[in-house]
Amino acid sequence: MTFAAGRKAADLVILSSGWRRNAVAFAAGACGALALAPFNIVPAMLIPMTIAVWLIDGASASGSSPKSGAGLFWSEVKDAAVAGWWLGFGYFTAGLWWLGSALLVEADQFAWAVPLASLGLPAVLALFTAAGFALSRLLWSPGAARILALGAGLGASEWLRGVAATGFPWNNFGMALGGNLVMAQAASLIGLHGLTFLTVVAFAAPGLLIDAPPGGPGGRRRFWGLGATPAACAAAMAALGLFGAARLASGHVGDAPGVQLRVMQPNIAEGPAFRPENKTAILDHYLSLSDRATSPQITGVADVTHLIWPESAFPFILSRDAEAMGRIASFLGSKTILITGAARFEEGLRAYYNSVQAIDHEGGILATYDKIHLVPFGEYLPFGGFLERLGLRRLVHIPGGFEPGGPRKYMSVPGLPLISALVCYEAVFPGEVTLHGETVERPGLLLNLSEDSWYGNTPGPYQHFAQARLRAIEEGLPLVRAANTGVSGIVDPYGRVTASLPLGVEGVLDGRLPLPIPATVFAKWPLAGPLSLLMAALLGAMIGRWRAR
Numbered sequence: 001m002t003f004a005a006g007r008k009a010a011d012l013v014i015l016s017s018g019w020r021r022n023a024v025a026f027a028a029g030a031c032g033a034l035a036l037a038p039f040n041i042v043p044a045m046l047i048p049m050t051i052a053v054w055l056i057d058g059a060s061a062s063g064s065s066p067k068s069g070a071g072l073f074w075s076e077v078k079d080a081a082v083a084g085w086w087l088g089f090g091y092f093t094a095g096l097w098w099l100g101s102a103l104l105v106e107a108d109q110f111a112w113a114v115p116l117a118s119l120g121l122p123a124v125l126a127l128f129t130a131a132g133f134a135l136s137r138l139l140w141s142p143g144a145a146r147i148l149a150l151g152a153g154l155g156a157s158e159w160l161r162g163v164a165a166t167g168f169p170w171n172n173f174g175m176a177l178g179g180n181l182v183m184a185q186a187a188s189l190i191g192l193h194g195l196t197f198l199t200v201v202a203f204a205a206p207g208l209l210i211d212a213p214p215g216g217p218g219g220r221r222r223f224w225g226l227g228a229t230p231a232a233c234a235a236a237m238a239a240l241g242l243f244g245a246a247r248l249a250s251g252h253v254g255d256a257p258g259v260q261l262r263v264m265q266p267n268i269a270e271g272p273a274f275r276p277e278n279k280t281a282i283l284d285h286y287l288s289l290s291d292r293a294t295s296p297q298i299t300g301v302a303d304v305t306h307l308i309w310p311e312s313a314f315p316f317i318l319s320r321d322a323e324a325m326g327r328i329a330s331f332l333g334s335k336t337i338l339i340t341g342a343a344r345f346e347e348g349l350r351a352y353y354n355s356v357q358a359i360d361h362e363g364g365i366l367a368t369y370d371k372i373h374l375v376p377f378g379e380y381l382p383f384g385g386f387l388e389r390l391g392l393r394r395l396v397h398i399p400g401g402f403e404p405g406g407p408r409k410y411m412s413v414p415g416l417p418l419i420s421a422l423v424c425y426e427a428v429f430p431g432e433v434t435l436h437g438e439t440v441e442r443p444g445l446l447l448n449l450s451e452d453s454w455y456g457n458t459p460g461p462y463q464h465f466a467q468a469r470l471r472a473i474e475e476g477l478p479l480v481r482a483a484n485t486g487v488s489g490i491v492d493p494y495g496r497v498t499a500s501l502p503l504g505v506e507g508v509l510d511g512r513l514p515l516p517i518p519a520t521v522f523a524k525w526p527l528a529g530p531l532s533l534l535m536a537a538l539l540g541a542m543i544g545r546w547r548a549r
Helices: 003-014 018-035 042-057 069-104 107-138 145-166 183-210 219-250 276-290 322-331 384-389 424-428 459-475 528-548
Strands: 255-265 306-308 337-346 351-359 365-370 419-423 445-450 479-483 488-491 497-501 507-514
Touching (some): 042 145, 107 145, 183 219, 337 365, 459 479, 459 488
Antiparallel strands (some): 337 351
């Protein structure tokens, strides 16, 4: 693109107003979703971030009453926030439209709520992007420092989105880099939130190139001065790629001795077939599939040490069903342990939990983990009493919904290292999948059991797998993932997929367990990298604003 063409495009954005400005912001945000799984078109993030610079450049007072001084400034902050909301709304709508699919599983009861999931949630999440734009405008100044302001603003708002009201860090902007295996290696140093900062700054930098034409008195010097920032960002991305490639090339991982894993992917869709009255057929399917021969060396379950089934594998309380427990115990050989998702009922508390349980050939439950991060409206109903009176209910058929488990704890299962179990979307929370502290023993395995059949053949399951894989890179731990309909897989501590089953197929996945590598920088100090980058960006943006004055 020539300078003149770039300047014209920028002017169209900067000088736009009203619905045209909102439409540009929405479309730019939607384009950014192409950088996410399953598309993984990383350069697509250039569009929303570059246009974000021009939208904030063009934030100005609106309305018929002229403003000046503080009134003008705060009006510009408001205009920036509005533009940010529309960009975020486009990004989250394009990236999360598939959430409505879950409500069509029982369409007779929930179809009316599809717009709330596919448009309502993106509208709420876009408030964080709006806040990020507003903070950026508070720090805004002419010149290169304004991309640091954008990095600080969106970096802070994306972090807040991941922790506010239990958090929802799904499709953080940093996943544009986090979904690429080579670029994602930097997460071992700075985690997802550090990648978000780098994504925003690097992909916003081209927006500076239209600031000054190369001709005219002093123009060429200004042009190359401003062009140095995008060049530096491009160089930083290249260095990031070289770091990632070198880390992968030198990262040799062995296998845990004596461990032979089998992951079972039953591919049973949620709906009428997954009901208590069909429990015998469901268990028959699980046992038959789990005993499938896949090679001369593995002729069935007797040749594996650990069999893994997905989240909430049963439409009944497994531990209270003596017949089902007896069949499973008889099925397991003396050297095979089953690790499965299962709803659990605590008699004393009269409470249900979404759990992971390890079962041996005697029918004993060796270890249990209860899910901590529950899915709002899916596993529990916020403001339950009030919303139930309005006729709303949760998706899962559990009386009263699930209760969250206690503080995170590891599972100790014979033959395996300590397990950090992650049920469903618990795997998308950076820095929360393990315990931190010098006195805390480090686990040797991340185990993610999930039920993604609610979302069918949409981008959702692919996005989920990509985010779970990034946790392995951040922590330097292997990941084993069992999902009912996929994507299931075994991932080494560098994020390399050693074996997988694609979305929408039934089958079993046999593989060895990769060994962990020494604790990464992020695993030791999960806040150090993101906070350092944020503080540096704030300082740089404040210096730029001070110099502009």
